[in-house]
Amino acid sequence: MDLASVVGLVACLIIVLVGIIWGQADPVAILGGFYDLASIFITIGGTLFCTLIMSPSFKGFVENISSIKMALRTIPSNDEETIRSIIELSNVARKEGLLALEEAANNVEDDFLKKGILLIVDGTDPELVRNILETELNCIEGRHISKAAFWESMSAMGPAWGMIGTLIGLINMLKKLDDVSTIGPNMAVALITTFYGAMIANWICIPVATKLKQNSAKEIMVKEVMVEGLLSIQAGENPRVIEEKLKSFLSPTRRVEMEEESGEAVG
Numbered sequence: 001m002d003l004a005s006v007v008g009l010v011a012c013l014i015i016v017l018v019g020i021i022w023g024q025a026d027p028v029a030i031l032g033g034f035y036d037l038a039s040i041f042i043t044i045g046g047t048l049f050c051t052l053i054m055s056p057s058f059k060g061f062v063e064n065i066s067s068i069k070m071a072l073r074t075i076p077s078n079d080e081e082t083i084r085s086i087i088e089l090s091n092v093a094r095k096e097g098l099l100a101l102e103e104a105a106n107n108v109e110d111d112f113l114k115k116g117i118l119l120i121v122d123g124t125d126p127e128l129v130r131n132i133l134e135t136e137l138n139c140i141e142g143r144h145i146s147k148a149a150f151w152e153s154m155s156a157m158g159p160a161w162g163m164i165g166t167l168i169g170l171i172n173m174l175k176k177l178d179d180v181s182t183i184g185p186n187m188a189v190a191l192i193t194t195f196y197g198a199m200i201a202n203w204i205c206i207p208v209a210t211k212l213k214q215n216s217a218k219e220i221m222v223k224e225v226m227v228e229g230l231l232s233i234q235a236g237e238n239p240r241v242i243e244e245k246l247k248s249f250l251s252p253t254r255r256v257e258m259e260e261e262s263g264e265a266v267g
Contacts, residue, residue: 001072001073001074002071002072002073002074002075002211003074005071005072005207005211006072008207009203009204009207012203013203016199016203017031020034033188034192034195036189036192036193038165038189039165039169039189039192039193039196040196042161042164042165042168042193043158043161043162043165043193043196043197043200044196044200046157046161046164046165047154047157047158047161047197047200048154050157050160050161051064051150051153051154051157054153055150063147064146064147064150064151067147067150067151067208067212068151068208070147070212070215071207071208071211071212071215075215075218075219078222079221079222079225079249079250079254080250080254080257080258082110082113082222082225082226082229083225083229083243083246083247083249083250083258085108085113086225086226086229086230086233086242086246087239087242087243087246088104089101089104089117089229089233090229090232090233090237090239090242091239092104093233093236094236094238094239098120098121098123098233098234099121101117101120101121101233102117102118102121104117105117105118105121110226112133112136112137112223112226113226113230115133115136116129116133116226116227116230117230119132119133119230120230120233120234126231126234126235129230129231129234130227130231133223133226133227133230134227137220137223137224137227140219140220140223141216141220144212144213144215144216144219144220145216147212148209148212148213148216149209151205151206151208151209151212152205152206152209154200154201154205155200155201155202155205155206155209156201158196158197158198158199158200158201158205159194159197159198159200159201160197161193161197162193162194162195162196162197162198162200163193163194163197164193165190165192165193165194165196165197166190166191166193166194168190168193169186169187169189169190169191169192169193170187170190172186172190173186173187173190221249224249225246225249228245228246228249229242229246232245
């Protein structure tokens, strides 16, 4: 579980609740005034069913909704570990030949990296290896983009349906203008749907879409490191050259940290 995401979601909710009840004599009654079943039905129901229309299938809709779990999970930053694994593989290939990588592949947990190793062991043309791996990489990235786009669409639908609910409430209010005592309460209820729509977009949908994009970028970068490393091994490049090439994917700070860790390990 990604602690930053969980803390952020909970903290945002707490901030809103505190803002609602701040300085109020009867906090419970005030909070009760922000609950309206019809507004919930219009805003949340309209948002969900509108995004269902935009989904390729009902199964796809359910999968996209379930992708919120991907935004809440921790994506390990294993760039350095991946580089070290590839350097180890390059040393094996340099000392024992490419065929020795088949046995080393048994200890590799990442399916993408294992697939690339086996392609090299089978003697596949380097250009074909690159094409196969990059095709899979593009498919992975495409799936990630579609899930983030789903949440971005939902972030647009939330405020829109909130406004629709507000318009419905205002129309009902205008029908009762002869009763001045109902104007204030009806206006408050009409605005609640806008509040719900804004919360859906800015509290959940936009943060989830942004986190999915960030997680996708991390995963894609690691796999790009794998592609470059495997092709360098197949080309017979020196492990030291491969290491320097792959370090270019890291920020200067992380390169220094990796070198310091390598120095400590040697010492």
